[in-house]
Amino acid sequence: ETGVTQSPTHLIKTRGQQVTLRCSSQSGHNTVSWYQQALGQGPQFIFQYYREEENGRGNFPPRFSGLQFPNYSSELNVNALELDDSALYLCASSPPLGTSGTYEQYFGPGTRLTVT
Amino acid sequence: AQSVAQPEDQVNVAEGNPLTVKCTYSVSGNPYLFWYVQYPNRGLQFLLKYITGDNLVKGSYGFEAEFNKSQTSFHLKKPSALVSDSALYFCAVRDKVYGGATNKLIFGTGTLLAVQP
Numbered sequence: 055e056t057g058v059t060q061s062p063t064h065l066i067k068t069r070g071q072q073v074t075l076r077c078s079s080q081s082g083h084n085t086v087s088w089y090q091q092a093l094g095q096g097p098q099f100i101f102q103y104y105r106e107e108e109n110g111r112g113n114f115p116p117r118f119s120g121l122q123f124p125n126y127s128s129e130l131n132v133n134a135l136e137l138d139d140s141a142l143y144l145c146a147s148s149p150p151l152g153t154s155g156t157y158e159q160y161f162g163p164g165t166r167l168t169v170t
Numbered sequence: 171a172q173s174v175a176q177p178e179d180q181v182n183v184a185e186g187n188p189l190t191v192k193c194t195y196s197v198s199g200n201p202y203l204f205w206y207v208q209y210p211n212r213g214l215q216f217l218l219k220y221i222t223g224d225n226l227v228k229g230s231y232g233f234e235a236e237f238n239k240s241q242t243s244f245h246l247k248k249p250s251a252l253v254s255d256s257a258l259y260f261c262a263v264r265d266k267v268y269g270g271a272t273n274k275l276i277f278g279t280g281t282l283l284a285v286q287p
Contacts, residue, residue, distance in 0.1 A: 058213075087273055096260055096277030097214070110274055144213055148273045157202055157221060157264060159273055161213035 056081055058147050058162035066168045067135050075130040075165045077145030085148040086128040087159060088120060092141045103128055132167075140169045172197045174244075174261045176278035183251045184286050191246040191281045193261030202264035203244045204275065205235055209257045220244060231255070251285045258282050 059078045067073050079086050085104045089097035099112035103122035117133040126147070132139055143166075146159040173196045183189045195201050202221050206214040218229025225237045235246045246259060258280050265274040 060213075085273055087275075089275075096262075096279050097275075099265075099274045099276070102273060104272075110272070112274070146214075146273075151272070157273065158204075158216055158219060159275060160216060161206075163213045166211075 058145055058160055060143075060145050060162035060165050062165060063163070064166045064168075066170065069135055069137060069169055071135050072131065072133045073135060073167060075132075075143050075145075075167070077128045077130070077147075077162060079126045079128070079145075079147030080160050082153075083147035083149050083160070084126050085150075086122055086126065087146045087148070088128070088130045089144040089146065089161075090114075090141045091144055091164070092138075097144055100130070135169045137169050140167060142166050172201075172263050172265050172276050174203075174263050174276060174278040176259075176261055176281045178281050179279075180282040180284060182284045182286065185253050186250050189248050189251045189255070189283065189285070191259050191261075191283060193244045193246065193278060195242050195244060195261075195263050197263055197266075199266065201244075203235075203237065204262040204264070205229065205233070205244075205246050206260045206262060206277075207257050208260065208280075214260065217246070251283075253285050253287050256283055256285045 061076045087102040088100040091097040102110040106122045119131045121129045142164045144164045145162045149155045175194045204219045205217040220227050220237045228234045261278040262275040
């Protein structure tokens with residue numbers, strides 16, 4: 055069983071640029087969530103995708119957007135990067151409700167984004 | 171609004187001794203509670219969850235957690251600590267936003283567990 059994978063591992067961008075982060079969900083999981091973890095803090099929920107639609111969003115501006123594809127993989131896009139966007143971005147996938155592991159989220163290793 | 175609090179930034183324990191990492195919660199209704207562990211430069215690993223049922227929940231790597239409704243706590247425990255348990259531990263609660271995200275987790279600030287040999 056393949057776990058959640060994310061790419062790239064590390065990324066350095068300049069303020070004002072745009073970035074795309076990618077996530078492949080664990081086999082059998084149909085829901086993907088994205089979290090931002092700033093240094094020394096707990097993860098903060100960005101949004102969740104289910105059936106290729108966003109169905110929940112945290113307190114993040116519209117320049118944070120995403121996609122989910124038919125194979126349940128997902129992308130996180132951030133436009134007009136700011137210095138404060140520097141963080142570890144975590145993707146998590148979840149199995150369908152009613153199956154083993156309901157409500158559990160399984161995290162990928164993350165993408166470390168540095169904005170200079 | 172749902173929230174969790176981890177009152178200790180760091181917990182130090184000697185190898186072989188029992189460990190406890192504290193978590194308290196504030197939710198409306200019945201809470202869905204989770205513990206995750208994070209090793210340096212890694213993502214979060216699921217340890218255990220409480221949804222309903224027995225107050226003592228057993229999880230991965232010998233960890234367990236006790237749900238206490240009267241004290242609104244969900245402390246993580248292990249009878250005998252290992253040096254390899256040294257990591258950052260996060261308590262989380264599922265946010266109940268009906269009609270919105272069903273799996274949104276609200277995390278605590280984390281507790282660094284240091285196990286000395």
